[in-house]
Amino acid sequence: MASVLVVEDDQFVRSALIRHLTDASHAVRSVGTALEALREVAHHRFDLVILDLGLPDLDGSEALKMLRGITDVPVIIATARDDEAEIVRLLNDGADDYLTKPFSVEHLSARMAAVLRRARAAGGEPPSRVLRVGGLSIDPLRRQAELDGAALDLTRREFDLLAFLAGRPGVVVARRELLAEVWQQAYGDDQTIDVHLSWLRRKLGETAANPRYLHTLRGVGVKLEPPR
Secondary structure: OEEEEEOOOOHHHHHHHHHHHHHHHEEEEEEHHHHHHHHHHOOOOOOOEOOOOOOOOOOEEEEEHHHHHHHOOHHHHHOOOOHHHHHHHHHHHHOOOEEOOOOOOHHHHHHHHHHHHHHHHOOOOOOOEEEEEEEEEEEEEOOOEEOOEEEOOOOHHHHHHHHHOOOOOOOOEOHHHHHHHOOOOOOOHHHHHHHHHHHHHHHHOOOOOOOOOEEEOOOOEEEEEEEE
């Protein structure tokens, strides 16, 4: 059973989702606006958020960015929009999956199960040893990272990416392996990795042109190693 927040302004769709999720033994709360969703997430712990884009007070894409500012809860976008560029942008902005309306309850259940598996695997019992690469210190058990003694404010995905690379210092990791191990996806867009690497570099105080820790080998992969 999971605790699910449904953010949907269409009362018919909302009622159908609540009925299906409740029948599947999930604990469900629902709201019809982005601001209500932000208040719910701020005051309650959820395992998953199902987010519509066409909300009356704020576009769901903006709501997603605001959610990502306060929580790493997995988010599945559920909307009638099917533009590929927008889907890529939303995934890069922090969505964990995307469903185009109309969709069957079986399809929703399968996507939810996959997202929850990935989230639980990422939050499972990691190695207890602290990973150290140069001035970087990553504690997988406490999900904390520091650079030269200063705490790094990382999103869930940024931490997973950094910890995975730190566990293989100096080793070039193929993008396909990053997608499989960090994103739990067999296929995906390289842009997703590039965006997260860019954010991570910014927090490490470096750029792709002047790397210190993160080095990209064009056409091969990415490696993390201490500055020389």
